Amino acid sequence: MTSDHDVFAELAAVYAVGALDGDDLVRFETHLAEGCQRCTRVLAESREALTRMALAEPPAPPPAEVKTALLARVREEEPRPPRRPHSRASWVPWAAATAAVAVVAAMLSGGTVASRYEARLGQMARETAAARERLQRNEAALREEMTVYRSAVELLRDPATRVVELRGAGPSPEARGRLVWHPTAGGHLVVANLPPAPTGKGYELWTLGGPAPRPAGVFQVDASGRAIHRVEPAPGAVAKFAVTLEPEAGVPAPTGPIVLASR
Amino acid sequence: MTTRGEDLIRRMAAGDREAFGPFYDRYAPLVYPLVVRIVRDRTDAADVLQDVFWEAWQGATAYDPARGSPEAWMITRARARALDRVRALRRRSETFVPAVDEAPAPAGAGGDAAALAGDRGLIRTALAQLSAVQREAIELAYYAGLTQTEIARRLEQPLGTIKTRIRLGLERLRDAVRRVT
Numbered sequence: 001m002t003s004d005h006d007v008f009a010e011l012a013a014v015y016a017v018g019a020l021d022g023d024d025l026v027r028f029e030t031h032l033a034e035g036c037q038r039c040t041r042v043l044a045e046s047r048e049a050l051t052r053m054a055l056a057e058p059p060a061p062p063p064a065e066v067k068t069a070l071l072a073r074v075r076e077e078e079p080r081p082p083r084r085p086h087s088r089a090s091w092v093p094w095a096a097a098t099a100a101v102a103v104v105a106a107m108l109s110g111g112t113v114a115s116r117y118e119a120r121l122g123q124m125a126r127e128t129a130a131a132r133e134r135l136q137r138n139e140a141a142l143r144e145e146m147t148v149y150r151s152a153v154e155l156l157r158d159p160a161t162r163v164v165e166l167r168g169a170g171p172s173p174e175a176r177g178r179l180v181w182h183p184t185a186g187g188h189l190v191v192a193n194l195p196p197a198p199t200g201k202g203y204e205l206w207t208l209g210g211p212a213p214r215p216a217g218v219f220q221v222d223a224s225g226r227a228i229h230r231v232e233p234a235p236g237a238v239a240k241f242a243v244t245l246e247p248e249a250g251v252p253a254p255t256g257p258i259v260l261a262s263r
Numbered sequence: 264m265t266t267r268g269e270d271l272i273r274r275m276a277a278g279d280r281e282a283f284g285p286f287y288d289r290y291a292p293l294v295y296p297l298v299v300r301i302v303r304d305r306t307d308a309a310d311v312l313q314d315v316f317w318e319a320w321q322g323a324t325a326y327d328p329a330r331g332s333p334e335a336w337m338i339t340r341a342r343a344r345a346l347d348r349v350r351a352l353r354r355r356s357e358t359f360v361p362a363v364d365e366a367p368a369p370a371g372a373g374g375d376a377a378a379l380a381g382d383r384g385l386i387r388t389a390l391a392q393l394s395a396v397q398r399e400a401i402e403l404a405y406y407a408g409l410t411q412t413e414i415a416r417r418l419e420q421p422l423g424t425i426k427t428r429i430r431l432g433l434e435r436l437r438d439a440v441r442r443v444t
């Protein structure tokens with residue numbers, strides 16, 4: 001192996017401890033995506049070594065109530081259809097869902113620093129690389145997810161991008177939203193704590209700024225009250241955003257209660 | 264060859280609720296100390312612990328033994344969730360830094376406590392082979408969740424120096440672990 005690879009050995013180490021950021025991160029992920037077996041092996045070994053380090057913490061007994069609560073949750077959960085481990089059918093939605101949860105958490109937890117998102121993307125790129133190996137061509141779902149996250153990160157790098165907070169209103173005061181918005185590229189709305197819409201209903205996003213609210217798409221939240229919704233750029237200036245509960249096909253003008261609104 | 268941990272995860276993936284209790288008993292004592300170290304508050308640590316195990320229950324189908332040990336699977340997840348929690352808390356209160364509430368740990372907390380205690384001593388010995396600056400850089404990344412740029416800024420060192428410290432430190436750690444295990 002040529003000494004050219006030494007650079008990547010260093011980047012691999014920093015990546016393994018989760019500290020790679022900026023251009024280095026992009027460079028290393030590209031290298032990994034090209035299938036470098038050496039770096040893949042170093043990362044796996046590093047992960048195990050760091051695990052050993054973490055396991056060497058002084059012992060502390062986990063609180064008993066955590067187990068009690070978890071056992072109750074597991075017991076009360078609806079029975080799941082048995083699934084074959086690592087089958088295509090089960091792995092892809094899980095990976096996509098986990099990635100989505102991670103990104104929703106990262107976006108909602110408010111660090112608008114691009115490096116944080118990149119760190120998340122780093123993990124997801126690794127997941128995707130593994131998926132590719134296992135799933136060969138069947139990773140369309142993951143690709144789509146990755147596209148969303150990549151474009152969110154790109155948006156965050158652009159100084160014209162705004163991050164708009166949405167607060168719960170009306171029937172859902174606990175709901176929270178954050179919209180990464182670019183005037184010409186559009187953006188992504190991330191929502192949490194919004195109760196799933198009743199059957200036949202959906203949540204519709206509106207951009208406000210012109211004479212009347214403009215529809216910006218209908219979305220559904222998952223069972224945990226989260227959603228990521230791609231928002232197309234709107235013509236004209238957009239000052240505010242709001243979400244209302246509407247028929248699931250969407251309506252041209254708002255009719256239902258406002259559940260989320262920017263200030 | 265499958266280990267007991269892998270077997271439990273496979274059963275959880277198949278929806279076997281009976282596997283969850285033993286799985287928790289086996290891994291919670293391993294994961295919890297790390298979570299406490301990162302979040303530093305026992306109430307928060309308990310929340311994180313619950314999240315981590317709930318995710319493990321729900322995500323058991325995704326575990327692939329070829330990609331790492333069950334310990335690494337759980338520790339990686341626990342570290343990520345604990346750092347998420349710390350970041351959320353930091354934003355809520357930029358200045359509030361709680362003290363670590365140290366409680367004495369009873370012996371035999373986990374199923375493999377004795378074996379783990381032995382490992383723990385060996386890993387400590389291994390960690391002692393890292394220089395102080397190597398260890399500091401790795402710990403700031405791993406336990407405090409800082410990026411290389413943040414570490415360089417905090418330690419007032421060039422970025423290249425930080426990268427080198429992390430690489431050399433991690434190489435030593437890998438070597439040491441290889442010898443121990």
